[in-house]
Amino acid sequence: QGISLTPDILMVAENAPLILSLHKELDAIREGSNAGLRIGTTKRGIGPAYEDKVGRRAIRVMDLAEPDSLKEKIDRLLLHHNALRRGLGIGEVEGQVIFEELMAVADQILPYMGQVWALLDDHRKQGKRILFEGAQGALLDNDHGTYPFVTSSNTVAGQAAAGSGLGPGAIDYVLGITKAYTTRVGEGPFPTEQENEMGQFLGEKGNEFGVVTGRKRRCGWFDAVLVRQSVRTSGIDGIALTKLDVLDGLDEIKVCTAYELDGHKIDFFPASMGAQARVKPLYETLEGWKDTTAGAKSWAQLPAQAVKYVRYIEELIGSPVALLSTSPEREDTILVHDPFHD
Known part of the structure; x- marks a missing residue:
């Protein structure tokens, strides 16, 4: 670079x-x-x-x-x-x-x-901006993820403090990043996975291949249960919702709002490996949109149904959308709240 x-x-x-x-x-x-x-x-x-x-x-x-x-x-x-x-x-x-x-x-x-911990503390005291970026998804966390199909460390937002040596009180804003649909690389539970033409469509249009290994990602509908739980375990203040444009042109879009486990409705993702494999997604179906969202830089440029979809997701996950990405280009972002704003 x-x-x-x-x-x-x-x-x-x-x-x-x-x-x-x-x-x-x-x-x-x-x-x-x-x-x-x-x-x-x-x-x-x-x-x-x-x-x-x-x-x-x-x-x-x-x-x-x-x-x-x-x-x-x-x-x-x-x-x-x-x-x-x-x-x-x-x-x-x-x-x-x-x-x-x-x-x-x-x-x-x-x-x-x-001494990284000392350098960071010095910069913090000088009032400088510090950005921590998580390397893996919150659901790969060794404690709060889809155990044992997880990584070997903590990946929730709190690890930024523990791993860097900067105290937890120094973290002012936690931005969670999630797609407008759901993907996973590798083995493990995936309640909303679409092993069909829809999964193929999302993978091809979203160019879903792992950054590190190049492995093909598994794709499915947006899982509000998983995202809502991650919002809580990471103390997320706002969401960056990406790849909204991948959903352009669909007649209808499904969103998982809860699970059924052994005949009972639940609103959380269970910790047990067996239970994780048995949960069945419960969907709400929303009307899609035919107009494109690609390249939109303001709410006014989005189709009405796309705005409705985003607002519905905010309601389900209990967190506002701070940034909305509408294409692979950095400039095609609707900035609702600046995480670095004092």
């Missing part, structure tokens, strides 16, 4: 755990196994690396600056991993191999190392 990365503009937290080659290998072996549950990971080693972090045996950025003690930490790490590898029937890893891998990149990484 024409940006030159230097330590002046990029800092890596000294306490950040490192993803090693053995993490990636273990991730791929587990996901490719015919035994057990398939989670649908990206096979990038993130899960195994988090396991080591929680198990207090991770190799962290700061360890690269202390090669004399690094070998001892690697030996402790391999005491766990080589036992796993023996159980899986694969060869053990030599500590010297990991040490050489780390030393090969140490000089590239260490210039960027610093």
